[in-house]
Amino acid sequence: MGVAIRRAGEEDRGEVVRLLDQGFSADPVSNWVFPSPERLRQRHAALMDAFTSIALEEGHVDLAVDGTGCALWASVPAGAHGDDDDPVRFREAVDPDNERVEQIARLTAAVHPTDRAHAYLMMIAVSADVRGQGVGAALINSVLEECDRAGLPAYLEASSLRSRALYERLGFAFMGTPVELPGGPFMYPMWREPRG
Template sequence: MTIDVAAARRPDVKALSRVLGRAFFDDPVMMWMVPDDARRTSALPRIFAAMTRHHFLAGEAVEVAGRAGKVGAAALWDPPGRWKTTTREDLAMMPSFLLAMRGEAKRGMEVSELMKEHHPEEPHWYLAVIGSDPDVRGAGFGQALMASRLDRCDAEGAPAYLESTKESNVGYYLRFGFEVTGELTVPGGGPTMWQMWRAPR
């Protein structure tokens, strides 16, 4: 069956945030930010929903991949020049973040600040989040999402940037033309992230 890629709308937020929550359950950064498994299960969809609703949708670069009307994967992109959240967006997201993170909010802020500090300034498309539901992983949903946006990057002559939060995913992104440009390690025994940049083709 065909995998359909489409721009996400507000009614898609619940489904895509649930998919991303499942996709990132075993992610090293998310596990460090929310160590308790049970709490992480409920926290991650809330975090992704807040990010999507209050920041990413306005950039009109959120995409979902689905089959037979069911979302299997999602990607949260920022267009060139839009990767920084505004004060208004931060304030809108804060209640959901605090509720989700509870006593671990400081860890989330440490990760966010580290990423912002080392984010490239050259205009680019920023792939902030991409993930597939574990039930469909390996079935081509993520590949369909990557191809959809990277084709546009190439048509515009624009580079793309991401941080891989799993070392095992670095090879996956290399196949799409990304190259490792640096490593970010969260202080105090935190996880490592791999900065990756893709020149347009």
């Protein structure tokens, strides 16, 4: 199955947020951030919108032309470590009364590699009706091919063992120590060296 992909812009924000909201509403990490089903319904889209803003500002968003999937990427320079107030601002933008929004931002920032520039796959979502048909792999591989040409590594955090296995098939390797969300699931930092 050929997947046509284009770079999304601000005008695509609604479609991207909808895909992410649907794709991650049952994800174990999203359900840890929003343990109340009502709060998940109310604020989850705001979390996805905040991630979309970061990708549009610090990287790019790839969108399947037919609207079946999207991938959020950030370009991370060597030595990047962010501002200590970034998690606070993130929480204020998403759900000011929910300390888990800030907590997950701090926990993932603490393990994010800073020694080398890399492409960071922040999130990827594929419509349920086309999962397993290669849309996600196409969205990821289009950027990994660019990384390989540029000699640039890639990084992500898998939110489940299932997604970790999918990323391993694309050349990512688990970095050895998971991120443990207090009382919740694990996240798996993964790194991919460029292929020559």
